[in-house]
Amino acid sequence: MQPWQDRLDKTLTKLRERNCRITPQRVAILKVFLGSADHPSVEQVYAQVRINFPTTSLATVYKTVHLLKDIGEVLEIGTVDGRNRYDGNRPCPHPHLICTECKSIIDPKLSLLPKLTAEAETTSGFRITSHQLDFYGICPACQKK
Amino acid sequence: MQPWQDRLDKTLTKLRERNCRITPQRVAILKVFLGSADHPSVEQVYAQVRINFPTTSLATVYKTVHLLKDIGEVLEIGTVDGRNRYDGNRPCPHPHLICTECKSIIDPKLSLLPKLTAEAETTSGFRITSHQLDFYGICPACQKK
DNA sequence: ATACATGCAAAACATTTGCATAAGA
DNA sequence: TCTTATGCAAATGTTTTGCATGTAT
Numbered sequence: 024m025q026p027w028q029d030r031l032d033k034t035l036t037k038l039r040e041r042n043c044r045i046t047p048q049r050v051a052i053l054k055v056f057l058g059s060a061d062h063p064s065v066e067q068v069y070a071q072v073r074i075n076f077p078t079t080s081l082a083t084v085y086k087t088v089h090l091l092k093d094i095g096e097v098l099e100i101g102t103v104d105g106r107n108r109y110d111g112n113r114p115c116p117h118p119h120l121i122c123t124e125c126k127s128i129i130d131p132k133l134s135l136l137p138k139l140t141a142e143a144e145t146t147s148g149f150r151i152t153s154h155q156l157d158f159y160g161i162c163p164a165c166q167k168k
Numbered sequence: 169m170q171p172w173q174d175r176l177d178k179t180l181t182k183l184r185e186r187n188c189r190i191t192p193q194r195v196a197i198l199k200v201f202l203g204s205a206d207h208p209s210v211e212q213v214y215a216q217v218r219i220n221f222p223t224t225s226l227a228t229v230y231k232t233v234h235l236l237k238d239i240g241e242v243l244e245i246g247t248v249d250g251r252n253r254y255d256g257n258r259p260c261p262h263p264h265l266i267c268t269e270c271k272s273i274i275d276p277k278l279s280l281l282p283k284l285t286a287e288a289e290t291t292s293g294f295r296i297t298s299h300q301l302d303f304y305g306i307c308p309a310c311q312k313k
Numbered sequence: 314a315t316a317c318a319t320g321c322a323a324a325a326c327a328t329t330t331g332c333a334t335a336a337g338a
Numbered sequence: 339t340c341t342t343a344t345g346c347a348a349a350t351g352t353t354t355t356g357c358a359t360g361t362a363t
Contacts, residue, residue, distance in 0.1 A: 042338095042341095042342085043342085043343090044336085044337050044338070044341090044342060044343065045337075045338095046336080046337070046342095046343060046344080048343085048344075049343085064327095065327085065328085066327085078344090078345080079344090079345085080344070080345040080346070081328090081345090082328090082329080082330085082344080082345065082346075082347095083343075083344055083345070085327095085328065085329075086329090086343080086344085087343095089329095101246065101247065102246065102247035105326070105327070105352095105353090106326090106327065106328095107327085107328090118288070120288060120292050120294050120296075122294070123297070129292055129294075131287075131288050131291050131292050132291065133284055133287055133288055133291070134287065135280060135283055135284045135287050136284060138280055139278060139280045139281060139284050140303070142276075142278055142279065142280050143263070143265060143276050143278060143303050144305075146276050146277065146278070147265050147274055147276050147307075147308075148307070148308035148311075149265050149267070149274070149303065149305040149306060149307055149308070150305050150306045150311060151265075151303050151304070151305035152304055152305045152306070153303075153304040153305070154301070154302060154303045154304060155300070155301070155302045155304075156299070156300070156301045156302075157246075157299060157300045157301075158285070158288050158294065158296050158298075158299045159296070159297055159298040159299060159300075160289075160294040160295050160296035160297045160298070161294065161295045161297070162292075162293070162294055163292075163293035163294070166293075166295060187316095187317090188317085188318090189316090189317060189318065189361085189362050189363070190362075190363095191317095191318060191319080191361080191362070193318085193319075194318090210352085210353080211352085223319090223320080224319085224320085225319065225320040225321070226320090226353090227319080227320065227321075227322095227353090227354080227355085228318080228319055228320070230352095230353065230354075231318080231319085231354090232318095234354095250327095250328090250351070250352070251351085251352065251353095252352085252353085
């Protein structure tokens with residue numbers, strides 16, 4: 024029993040409610056997202072899925088990632104190094120730290136972010152519903168090189 | 169005399185120092201960046217340049233934008249809607265408030281942002297060089313509708 | 314004169330789409 | 339059965355590259 028089994032079941036239920044079919048490919052793709060702590064690209068998901076499902080096509084991975092994004096089960100992070108990256112574990116927007124050298128992505132915990140959002144709301148009068156916050160820099164490992 | 173004349177001269181000097189040649193195309197592209205307050209894509213720069221230099225090729229615009237990015241005179245903002253956007257005016261990135269209803273964009277002044285950046289650096293060990301921060305929500309005018 | 318930049322076309326990318334076939338419900 | 343998903347291939351759109359020609363220095 025994987026720690027994300029519960030999450031998997033909930034997502035499958037959500038798919039059924041939308042009259043989407045539960046195919047082996049979709050389950051496999053979903054499992055890759057839930058099992059990876061980092062922020063994979065479509066190509067990386069594809070490579071992972073093909074270990075167990077060698078017949079899976081890249082187009083299907085693209086279509087499924089789109090579907091999961093649409094139902095809010097996967098978050099599109101943005102373009103890093105020419106390809107889109109995704110987060111299957113925290114589908115709500117959160118800040119990222121992106122290393123411009125090795126392209127790795129970290130999820131920092133920023134206690135001040137709610138206060139910053141509040142400041143943006145009060146100074147502008149906006150009702151803020153979402154955000155995208157990416158810091159770019161050099162990660163500790165690359166600083167030593 | 170344009171307000172960015174001084175900046176233009178400095179950039180041209182920088183180019184000469186790097187043994188780069190000052191061509192009409194490069195000057196024209198640079199002027200487009202300095203004269204536009206928004207964040208143009210390569211295609212938009214290309215369209216603008218071709219008004220005065222109809223023979224300019226898209227490849228040259230791409231090469232020049234790359235050059236200007238390399239020497240730090242233009243900032244690559246990131247990919248919006250499938251294409252890269254650039255900022256030739258502001259050396260430092262700044263946050264945006266984007267209304268999802270009327271698409272208007274506001275530049276808020278966020279006094280907490282430096283503190284948030286500092287928190288991100290200390291908690292991660294990253295040396296942060298840049299960032300992108302976009303808040304999405306409903307502006308005051310659209311909330312009344 | 315001689316590097317270097319330009320412009321054209323073709324290539325290299327990630328991503329999307331159309332359609333016949335396969336398969337979940 | 340009957341609709342939806344898959345997989346292939348072709349198309350799309352952006353960005354890059356090779357090379358002959360043009361041009362700034």
